[in-house]
Amino acid sequence: MSNRLLAALAVSFALALASCGAPSTAAFVRKTTMSDLYEIEAGKIASEKGQSEAVKQFGQQMVDAHTKMSEELKAIVTAEKLDVRVRDKLGHRLQKFIDALNKAKPEAFDQIYANQQVRTHAKAAELFDAYAEGGDNGALKQFAANTLPALKEQRRAARKLAKTLAK
Secondary structure, eight states: HHHHHHHHHHHHHHHHHHHHHHHHHHHHHHHHEEEEEEHHHHHHHHHHSSSSSSHHHHHHHHHHHHHHHHHHHHHHHHHTTOOOOOOOOOOOOHHHHHHHHHHHHHHHHHHHHHHHHHHHHHHHHHHHHHHHHHHHHHHHHHHHHHHHHHHHHHHHHHHHHHHHOOO
């Protein structure tokens, strides 16, 4: 192969790797705030509509944990004077999750909520892991790294809850 072709392949490979890395700061903040909005809203619904005490308790834990996380994120955005928009409304996909919870029949509610929690916590853990590893804002990288263990624990608890309910 010619040196030019090898160089072009190397550049293409480097660009492909870079695009798989951490989200931008704006994307991290946007996705995190939307995730928190969903978790707080879904948790409130679960604590009211949940059929089992386990779902009601998990829902309330998510309200408490994600309210705290959201406040911490907003404080960092303010302190760092980041020019990013902190979302105050759910995106279409997460709104569909909330709609599904609101429409769920009582006998199906707990399983629907638990399955959503497994999916959303898996995505959140991936997001936080990626930003903690390669984000471009030091304070947010530290926030992501510090928050990641709690998100992984929530993901584990959601999986356990879903598995228990499926029996």
